[in-house]
Amino acid sequence: MAAATTNGTSDDLRTRTQQSLLASKRAQESNTSSEANRKGRFGGFFTLGYKEGFSQWWANVPAAAAEHAVLSYVPYLQKPPTHAQTGTAPPSTNDSTMSVSDNPNKEAAPIRTESLTDPYGPRQWNSELVKLPGKNRALNEFSVERLGEATDQNLVMLHGYGAGLGFFYKNFEGLSRVPGWKIFALDLLGMGRSSRPPFRVQSKDRQKSISEAEDWFVDALEEWRVKRNIDRFTLLGHSLGGYMAVAYALKYPGRLNKLILASPVGIPEDPYAVNADMPDPAQSTLANEFSQDQEETTGYINPKIPDAAKTAGDNNNFLNARSKAQKPDHKGDDNPPSAPRKPLPKWLTYLWDANISPFSIVRWSGPLGPRFVSGWTSRRFSHLPPDEAQALHTYAYTLFKQRGSGEYALSYILAPGAFARSPLIRRIHGVGRQMISLNGTSTSSVAVAQQKRENGVPVVLMYGENDWMDIAGGYAAEQKMNEEKERILQNATTKERKNDRGSAKCLVIKKAGHHLYLEGWEEFNAVMRKEMVDVSKHSSGD
Secondary structure (H helix, E strand, C coil), X not given: CHHHCCHHHHHHHHHCCCCCCCHHHHHHHHHCHHHHHHHCCCCCCCCCCHHHHHXXXXXXXXXXXXXXXXXXXXXCCCCCCCCCCCCCCCCCCCCCCCCCXXXXXXXCCCEEECCCCCCCCCEEEEEEEEECCCCCCEEEEEEEEECCCCCCEEEEEECCCCCCHHHHCCCHHHHCCCCCEEEEEECCCCCCCCCCCCCCCCCCCHHHHHHHHHHHHHHHHXXXXXXXXXXXXXXXXXXXXXXXXXXXXXXXXXXXXXXXXXXXXXXXXXXXXXCCCCCCCCCECXXXXXXXXXXXXXXXXXXXXXXXXXXXXXXXXXXXXXHHHHCCXXXXXXXXXXXXXXXXXXXXHHHHHCCCCHHHHHHHCHHHHHHHHHHHHHHHCCCCCHHHHHHHHHHHHHHHCCCCCHHHXXXXXXXXXXXXXXXXXXXXXXXXXXXEECCCXXXXXXXXXXXXXXXXXXXXXXXXXXXXCCHHHHHHHHHHHHHHHHHHHCCCCHHHHHHCCCEEEEEEECCCCCCHHHHCHHHHHHHHHHHHHHHHHHHCCC
């Protein structure tokens, strides 16, 4: 497949800075401008009517019930287990945390699906609140494991900013088909139905405050790993979850069998975002998350991405991709590879820098909250059956309206526009290349004579064909990790080279955008299963 693609075409793919929107879509918008004016300025953006929005606000569906409704669409499960230790009461106006119940009656019994009704069974599904050290610190966990066989591998899934584990409902069944694997999905601390302790950053130093914000999430993940007595695992992170997955791999080396980053945020470097004064960049790709319709993701075949680069990976030369991306030349090009990045409104930038999250607006808006949320959910989930889309909308709203906690870390980690204040492109080459103790743990208190270097971690970066996240950053990261591998192994023995596990590759999921695990779930699941089988193969020594 790769042979059918010229190097020139591949370079065009790697140097694009943003996916173009559909020209036909622009034409449709132009032709229907009079209709939009008739509906009013915001009539076409917030699809939920005032009456419907008020009814949803008044119903005040608990987050646990909304999560249960979404997970009920998992194939063969129907009645998913859902613990009631968090998210069963409406948000309190006085309490700064999501209340956590110790009542054992609110725990959920595991659900077992048998082979008669589950062709890939028997499997056991579980919902649990995993308590961590410290006050009001606990992670919401959903897991599925195959019964009647040994569990040799674990996959941990991390969602994106403000989302929850329920967004992976299209993936649980498909990924748990792989023999020997147990699947865990976690709500990040301070998000979803995990506990929501007050978020605070103590340091006034810029870099230290970034590290504190990252540690808020990755320390909780490490504490969860210890609590679950898991030695090594495969880590999948989407968007902000991908950023935190890299941060985890760097702070806690020696724990990952493979790192999979699905449209990760924070890889490219932007001169505005890394500035010490943290000014707002003039333009941003983040606006596409709220303005891009599903027709521009699931219904669009991007002609600038060759088929050979989709899911199969692209083995063509990309060593000059970064330099080309820095110096684009579109003279005489009738089809430039990217549309201009959309500027963020000044009021939104002000709120961002003031650490007022988008979810604060949802909470403050009262009965208008569901209507505001519909502006996003109607675009993200319009490709789904109406009942599933409605369940996800309700689920998103119930999470967005919870008391603020982990969401406040975002302004310390990202500048307005989804560019990292400490870009991963500066650090990602260290994944799998750090010094650890001889028994494979961290070196914080180990003498130099008792240390060894990690022998690499396979890293997979996945993007949607119509992803608003910059795929060029993924190829730049691939290049940087492979360069580091060559540097480390330049004087290595034949045996050391053979034992090195480090690798990096960038894949594209067809007809999907930023939420590729949901928009292109069938292909995403197939790719994930292949990567999981690869982990099992190498772990067994085959």
